[in-house]
Amino acid sequence: MSSQDALAARLYYTDAYLRAFEAQVIERLAWEGRPAVVLDRTAFYPTSGGQPHDTGDLNGVRVVDVVERETDGAIVHVLEGELPGDNVHGQINWARRFDHMQQHTGQHILSQAFIAALEAETVGFHLGADMSTIDLNRAPLSEEQLAQAETLANEVVFDNKPVHTRFVDKDALAKLPLRKPPQVSGPIRIVEVEGFDWSPCGGTHCRRTGEVGVIKIVRVERRGAETRVHFLCGQRALADYRRKNHLVLDLAARFSVGDWELSDAVERLSEEARLARKQVRALQEQLLEYEAAALLAGAETLAGARVIRRVYADRGIEDIRHLAQRLTAEPNVIALLGCGNAGNKAQFVFARSADLPHDMNALLRLACKTVGGGGGGRPNFAQGGGPDGARVAEALEVAWQQLNS
Numbered sequence: 001m002s003s004q005d006a007l008a009a010r011l012y013y014t015d016a017y018l019r020a021f022e023a024q025v026i027e028r029l030a031w032e033g034r035p036a037v038v039l040d041r042t043a044f045y046p047t048s049g050g051q052p053h054d055t056g057d058l059n060g061v062r063v064v065d066v067v068e069r070e071t072d073g074a075i076v077h078v079l080e081g082e083l084p085g086d087n088v089h090g091q092i093n094w095a096r097r098f099d100h101m102q103q104h105t106g107q108h109i110l111s112q113a114f115i116a117a118l119e120a121e122t123v124g125f126h127l128g129a130d131m132s133t134i135d136l137n138r139a140p141l142s143e144e145q146l147a148q149a150e151t152l153a154n155e156v157v158f159d160n161k162p163v164h165t166r167f168v169d170k171d172a173l174a175k176l177p178l179r180k181p182p183q184v185s186g187p188i189r190i191v192e193v194e195g196f197d198w199s200p201c202g203g204t205h206c207r208r209t210g211e212v213g214v215i216k217i218v219r220v221e222r223r224g225a226e227t228r229v230h231f232l233c234g235q236r237a238l239a240d241y242r243r244k245n246h247l248v249l250d251l252a253a254r255f256s257v258g259d260w261e262l263s264d265a266v267e268r269l270s271e272e273a274r275l276a277r278k279q280v281r282a283l284q285e286q287l288l289e290y291e292a293a294a295l296l297a298g299a300e301t302l303a304g305a306r307v308i309r310r311v312y313a314d315r316g317i318e319d320i321r322h323l324a325q326r327l328t329a330e331p332n333v334i335a336l337l338g339c340g341n342a343g344n345k346a347q348f349v350f351a352r353s354a355d356l357p358h359d360m361n362a363l364l365r366l367a368c369k370t371v372g373g374g375g376g377g378r379p380n381f382a383q384g385g386g387p388d389g390a391r392v393a394e395a396l397e398v399a400w401q402q403l404n405s
C-alpha cells in the first residue's frame with residue numbers, strides 16, 4: 001500500500017463523524033494471542049498522538065483494541081473472536097469517539113490559550129479514561145493565570161469557530177503559524193481552529209468549537225519546571241459539575257447553611273472540635289485529680305508510707321502512668337499500679353514520692369519476674385511488664401511483701 005493509499009484508507013481523517021462503513025479484509029493475523037484484521041479502509045482510530053483507540057464492532061464481533069503497526073503503519077483491529085467473512089460492516093462506539101473528540105479538540109484550544117495568555121507551551125498531552133492532562137513548560141502558575149487561560153479557551157468555545165483539517169505540503173506548512181512542529185514526514189495533516197490555532201495532528205476533532213462544550217481546569221500539579229494541568233471538556237465536565245454540585249449541596253444541607261457559607265461552617269466545626277478536645281483533656285485532668293484523692297484517702301500504711309496498690313483489668317499504660325505521677329506528687333506515697341488480665345500482657349508502674357527512700361526500680365524487677373517479663377526506670381519511677389496478664393495481682397503481692405520485709 002502506498003503512503004497515499006494508507007492516508008485515504010483512514011476514513012476518520014476526512015470524516016471524524018463517520019460511525020459506520022463497509023470495507024474488505026486485506027490481512028488476517030494474530031495480535032498478542034487474539035485474532036486481528038487489517039482492512040482496506042477503516043473508521044477506527046488507533047491509539048496514537050495521546051488519543052486512545054476506538055471500540056465498536058466488525059460484522060458484530062467486538063473490536064477490543066486498535067493499533068498502528070510500526071513496520072508499515074497498517075491499522076490492526078484486534079477482535080474478541082474470529083471475524084466471519086471478508087466483506088465487513090464496521091461500526092464504531094460513537095459515545096466513546098465523540099467524548100475523545102471533545103477532549104482532544106478542547107486540548108488544542110486550551111494549549112493555544114495557554115500560549116496566548118501566558119506564553120506557556122504544551123510539551124505533553126494525555127487523554128485518559130477519566131481525565132486529560134497537558135504539561136506546560138512553565139511553573140508555578142497562579143490561580144489568576146490559570147483562570148485567564150481557561151476563560152480564553154471558553155471564549156473560543158462560545159465563538160463556535162469552525163475546525164478545519166487538511167493535508168499540506170512543506171511549502172504551505174512553512175507559511176502556517178504552527179503551535180508545534182510536526183513529528184512525521186510526508187504530507188502533514190493540519191488541524192486549524194479557525195484563526196486561533198494551527199497544529200499538526202492525526203487525531204479526531206469536532207467540526208466546531210461549540211461542540212467541545214465547557215473546558216474546565218480541574219487541578220494542577222507542579223512538576224519541577226513544568227505544570228501538569230488536569231482538565232475536562234464537554235460531557236465529562238458536565239458529569240464532574242453534577243457530582244461536585246451534589247456534594248456541595250449535600251454538605252450545605254448537613255450544615256444547614258447555603259453553599260456559599262460552607263467554608264465558614266467547616267471552619268466553625270474545626271474550631272469547635274479543637275475546643276472540645278481541649279475541654280476533654282481538662283476534664284480528664286480533673287477526673288484524675290478526684291481519683292487520686294479517693295485513692296489517697298483509702299491508702300494503706302506500710303513502714304510509715306501511704307501505699308496504694310491497685311490492679312486494673314483494661315486501662316491504658318499512659319493513663320496508669322499519669323495516675324501514678326498524680327499520686328506521688330503528694331509526699332510520703334508509694335503507688336504500685338498494674339494492669340492486665342488473663343489472655344493479655346501484664347503492665348506495671350511503680351512510683352514513689354521524692355521524700356521516700358525506697359527503690360522502685362528493684363521492686364519493679366521483682367514484680368516483673370512473676371509475670372515472666374522485665375522492666376526498669378529510676379529509683380522513684382519504674383515501668384515494666386510481662387506476658388502473663390493473669391498474675392498481675394500476685395506480682396503486686398510479691399512487691400508488697402518485699403516492702404513489708
Ligand SMILES: [Zn+2]
Nearest residue numbers: 104191201203
Ligand atoms: Zn488533535
